[in-house]
Amino acid sequence: MKSIRRRLTAGFLAGFGLLWLGAGTTIYYSYRSGLMAGMEAELLNLCRQVRTTVGGPGRGWRAEPPIDPEALGPDVFWQVWDAEGAGVFRSGNLAADLPRLSGDGVERMTLADGTRVMIAGRQFGGGGRRGFGRGAMEVTVARPLDEIRGKLNRLLAGLLAVGAGGVAAGWWCVSLWVRRGLAPLDRIAGQVAAIDVNALNGRFAESGLPAELQPIAGRLDELMERLGESFRRERRFSADLAHEMRTPVAELRTIAESAVKWPDEGGPAAWRDVVASVKRMESVVQAMLQLARVEREAAAAETLGLRDLIEALWADHRALAESRGVTLRLEFPTGFELTGDRGMWSHLLGNLLGNAAEYADAPGEVVVVADSSRVIVSNPARKLKPEEVERLFDRFWRGDEARGESVHCGLGLSLARACAEGMGLRLVARLRDDGWLEMRAGK
Structure with a gap:
């Protein structure tokens, strides 16, 4: 070509x-x-x-x-x-x-x-x-x-001579014009060639580009932003997974070394520690895989009943909530419907309801409010500090109350936010003046 x-x-x-x-x-x-x-x-x-x-x-x-x-x-x-x-x-x-x-x-x-x-x-x-x-x-x-x-x-000879000279001059002029006209493309190609896979923060300057190339530069910038975000997400995934798996792996190594040195000691207690470490690793791996899948897949558009969905999700946490004296209250019409991806809404609301059932002040209640633009899950959380609210969605972050629980890995709310973003929504947290924590998902 x-x-x-x-x-x-x-x-x-x-x-x-x-x-x-x-x-x-x-x-x-x-x-x-x-x-x-x-x-x-x-x-x-x-x-x-x-x-x-x-x-x-x-x-x-x-x-x-x-x-x-x-x-x-x-x-x-x-x-x-x-x-x-x-x-x-x-x-x-x-x-x-x-x-x-x-x-x-x-x-x-x-x-x-x-x-x-x-x-x-x-x-x-x-x-x-x-x-x-x-x-x-x-x-x-x-x-x-x-x-x-x-x-x-004589006229024909003159026309041919002038035409030949015109073609030669035209070739030189056209070559010069084309070379200058395509210079911005060469500049963009040079910028693309200079991009390092380890540093995707380079951008294509639109100033000085012809009007026809400015949209291309803009789209390339958007592509670079998406690639950079994808690379950052993958690196964060690897770093977070390695960081979180380090503790249970170290626990398993300690138990194994102890078993090698003192084979007659330990017994069932040691094996229970092994099972707990394995469960924690399994929880981390499953949560990370879910998070990666949600960030990678496109959201579907379907209509689903909110009350039926919440009741089905709350059933998984009802026993824990009742043992703590936490109840559920729904404040929206019976036939209220949501539009979005069922799987993503299940992950989002399931994590919010699970966190509320486990960490809400007891006795207390979990309140779900919904309208055409948002869904709000709130519960009393007077022990939560204002400076901790901003960290709720950080990967592997756990509050002081949850740090002793080995089965929690701190990825639930990160997964919930990823699901919201996958459906074009925002998930934000707010600590009200009355000590209630609000989790709001909406536009």
Whole structure:
């Protein structure tokens, strides 16, 4: 496939060539028509001169023409016929009779000696004829076309020379213009080549770019932002997973080393510690896989009943909530419906309800409020500090109350926020003045 530079250059040169061909053709035929028209007018005028010369005043014939037969020019042939068609006079440079034209007119033809000429014929007078007395006459004048051919050949040579020079100059100019016009593309290509996979913070400056390339630079910036965010997410995933798995792995190693040194000690208690560490690792891996899947997959659009969904999700936490004296209260119409991805809404609301059931002040209640633009899950949390609210969505962050629980890995609210963002929503936390924590998902 040809490059854009070559295609543009070839296109410009082809257009220039066609334009010059059309202009040259127009000039050539216009000049040719002018030369032919000038010769036609000249020959008709010479016909009148010949008639005046041989006819004299009135309609009579002169006994002898008063001018030299070649006085009209060495390259002018002329001949005069009487009414019966007999040749009366002709120029001395004429070796054979000129052809007679049928009436007045102008034609181009070739003489018997091979000379290409233009001939003009005129008829003058009428009536009878007595000797060289009064009567009609027919005059034919011819001139070779060599002079016109020479002028046309010189014009054609000039047009070809100018055209060749124009093509050469046009090629140089077009190459320069195309190179300068495509310079912004070369600059963008250089910026792309300079991007390092380890540093995706480079951006494409739109200043100085042509208007046609500014949207491309903008889209490339957006692509770089998405790639950078994806790379940051992957790195954060790896770093967080390694950080969180370090503790249970260290616990397992300690238990294993102890079992090797003191095989008779430990017993069921040691194995319970092993199971707890494995469960914690399993919880971390499952939560991280869910988080990665939610951040990668596109959200579906479907309609689902909110009350049925919340009741199904609350069933997983009802036993824990009842043991702590925490109840659920729904403040929205029975037939209220949500639009979005069922799986993402399940992850989002399931994590919010699970956190509320486990960490809400007891005894207390969890309140869910919904309208057309938002869903709010709130519960009393007077032990939560204002500065901790901003960290609730940090990966692997756990409050003081949850740090001793080995089954919690601190990814639930991060997963909930990822689900909200996947559906084009925002999940924010707010600690009210009355000590209640609000989790709000909406536009």
